[in-house]
Amino acid sequence: MSATNNFSETCRIGKGGYGTVYKAVLLICDGNNASPIDEVNKEELPNRHINTVAIKRIFDRVDNQGEHGFLSEIEMLSKCKHQNVVSLFGLCYEENEMVLIYEYVSNGSLEDYLGDNDKPVNLNWAQCMQISLDIAHRIKYLHTSTKDKPTIIHRDIKSANILLDNNWVAKIGDFGFSKLNNTNQQSRTLVTSTIAGTSLYLDPEYSSTGKLNKKSDVYSFGVVLFEIMCGTLKEMVDPNIIEADENNFMLYGGLNQDSLDTYSRIAYQCLEETQAKRPTMEVVIEELEKAILSQKNSKDNLHISLGDIKLATENFSDDKCIKKGRYWKQYDGEIPRADTSANHEHTSTVIVKRFDSMSEEGPQRFLTEIKVLVEFKHKNIVSLVGYCAEMGERIIVYEHALNGRLNKYVQDASLTWMQRINICIDVARGLAFLQRGGVTGEDDQGMIHGDIKSGSILLDAExxxxxxxxxxxxSKWKPEKWKHDGDDYGSLGFLDPTREDYITQESDMYSLGVLLLEMFSGRFAWELEPLSFYKDKYGRCDPTDLINQVAFDGIKEQISANSCEKLFGVALYCGAYKGNRAVIEKLEEALQAHIGSNRVKITRT
Known part of the structure; x- marks a missing residue:
């Protein structure tokens, strides 16, 4: 009474036809006696542990079913101690009250995550298959007799009785309708005079004849499988949950058709009208394992589990964080990856970009970025390793960039003039690939990057x-308002001052021009004047004077007049909104001019 505040509504977490469930905190000792934590001195009770528990207060019904269920649960759970069956900590049977005290399972019931619900997370297909397999193993455990436990027929397998712990592992609860079968007669059929269970999940043969056996649980589980399948598919295609596009299925668990077919086939078999035609739980487990294997072997499956990502980033530790944006954080980490050629697993060093899923912008930016990375694959565009769309998280995993971001080297003299030109050529090539619509080269599929800057350029080991x-x-035919709104985003200085409201492909070209000027001058974008200023002041300047007045002191001696003139000219050319093909050609000319001048120096020596 004390722990539940006299069974207060504020503590209530569930209610059914046979009782109400409350959440509370108790001290549980090794002997399972429980006390509210405010009534004992914890220092005097070394064998007691603070537990968050679920307290089920059972109704005293006229038909006595409440008392029968109370006694049945005590009997079943005292014989059925397993890590994936909800534990019974204790009970209270006094003053006409019947109360059971269970372990509290933190993520609620499976029912909470299927169909229409207000949960902040949605389960994806890969997770749901694993949960299905978990449940199948738990039912098999109940159906198998051992020297310590007889065969148990649950009689009320349903999504509301499948509980999910903090690791999203399934546990079976509510044994109020369960029946014991004699250990040496576990395959026999029981004949019951009272039909018990939940109507939507009820075995039709048992319902009509009273004949109960393990296949009755198989039927109920088949209904759960269909709930999972239909509920998950709804989450993937419902336009109220996510903007509809052709990548919905991929983004929500990498749905593989073979996997879905195998899963649905065994679900149908579980729902056979007669008990004899239904599969055993051993067969169900085998088929679910095949469905999961098909999913894992799918060539299109890029989904990475949240568990693996948490391990890689030490649960998104600040020590692993390498960069922050307005709507995301990036982390270094190592992800386990399957090597199919060598038939073993290895780890890959990656960059993990975690979007702020609580904001309106975060999930939309996740969708935009992953869609582009899937469609635009190029050696000068970062490669997608995978993604995670679990438990409300929106995470993209990239290939690792050993040398980090280009903005680290703007004022670093160790980055040579030749390296700077090559980097600029790479950026221009990647941008041209985006703007021309990828490999198809279809104009209407061309993209605007919208945030070209030195901080957006990664550098690999070479x-x-x-x-x-x-x-x-x-898409270039759909210009959007400029979305940057602060210095902390690192984009000021790259923005074309003549296009403050909308961005276009020309805006990207202007930003590229600023990046070229950063590489030449060794000054950050926010320290530079607009490109038009350099055109007016230095447009007709002698290359030697340009090197002396504008070039980065750390690399001045490396810059030939010819390569300086060409690269500086390209920067101004970008500011005039010229085409990207000419930019690449002119940058390559700047590189050749630098190589040629070095050859001359070597010959003279």
Whole structure:
């Protein structure tokens, strides 16, 4: 009474036809006696542990079913001690009250996550298959007799009685209708005079004849399988949950058709009208394992589990965080990956980008970026390793960039003039690929990056440049308002001052021009004047004077007049909104001019 505040509505977490369930905190000792924590001195009770518990207060019904269920649960759970069956901590049977005290299972029931609900997370297909397999193993455990436990027929398998712990592992609860079968007669059929269970899940043969056996639980489980399948598919295609596009199925668990077919086939078999035609739980488990294997072997499956990502990032530790944006954080980590050629698993170093799923912008930016990464694959665009769309999380996993972001090297003299030109060529090539619509080259499929800057350029171990941060990308025929709104985003200085309201492909070209000027001057974008200023002041300047007045001191001696003139000219060319093909050609000319000038120096020596 004390722990539940006199069975207060504020403590209530569930209610059914046979009782009400409350959440409370108790001290549980090794002997399972329980007390509210405010009534004992914890220091005097070394064998007691604070537990959050579920307290089920059973109704005293006229038909005595409440008392029968109370006694049945005590009998079943005292014989059935297993990590994946809800534990019974204790009971109270006094003053006409019948109360059971269970372990509290933190993520509620499976029913909470299927169909229409207000849960902040949605279960994806891969998770639901694993939960289905968990349940099947638990039912098999109940159906198998051992020296310590007889065969148990649950009689009320349903999604409301499947509980999910903090690791999303399924546990079976509510044994009020359960029946024991003699240990040496576990295959026999019981004949019951009272039909018990939940109507929608009820075995039709048992309902009509009173004949009860393990196949009755199989039928109920078949209904659960269909609830899971239909509920998950609804989450993947419901336009009220996520903007509909062709990637919905991929983004919500990498749905594989073979996997779905295998899963639905065994679900149908569980729902056979007669008990004799239904499969055993051993067969069900085998088929569910095949469905999961098909999912894992799918070539299109890029989904990475949240558990693996948490391990890789030490649960998103600040020590692993390498960069922050307005709507995301990035982490270093190592993800286990299957090596099919060598038939073993290895780890890959990756970048993990975790979007703020609580904001309106975060999930939309996740969808935008992953869609572009799937469609636009190029050596100068960062590669997608995988993604995670579990438990409300929206996470993208990229290939690792050993040398980090380009903005680290703007004022670093160790990044040579030749490396800077090559990096600029890489960026121009990646941007051209986006703008021309990828491999198809269809104009109407071209993209605007929307955030070209040195901080968006990753450098691999060989100093190859990779364009990243594609969360603001959009089709060129659909210009969007500029979404950056602060210095902390690192984009000021790259924005074309003549296009403050909308971005276009020309806006990306302007930003590329600023990036080229950063590489040449060794000054960050926010320290630079607009490109028009450099055109007016230095447009007709002698290359030697340009090097002396504008070039980065750390690399001045490496810059030839010819390569300086060409690269600086390209930067101004970008500011005039010219085409990207000419930009690549002119940058390559700047590289050749630098190589040629070095050859001359070597010859003279």
């Amino acid at each position: 100093w190859n440049a990779k364009i990243s941060n594609l969360e603001l990308a959009s």
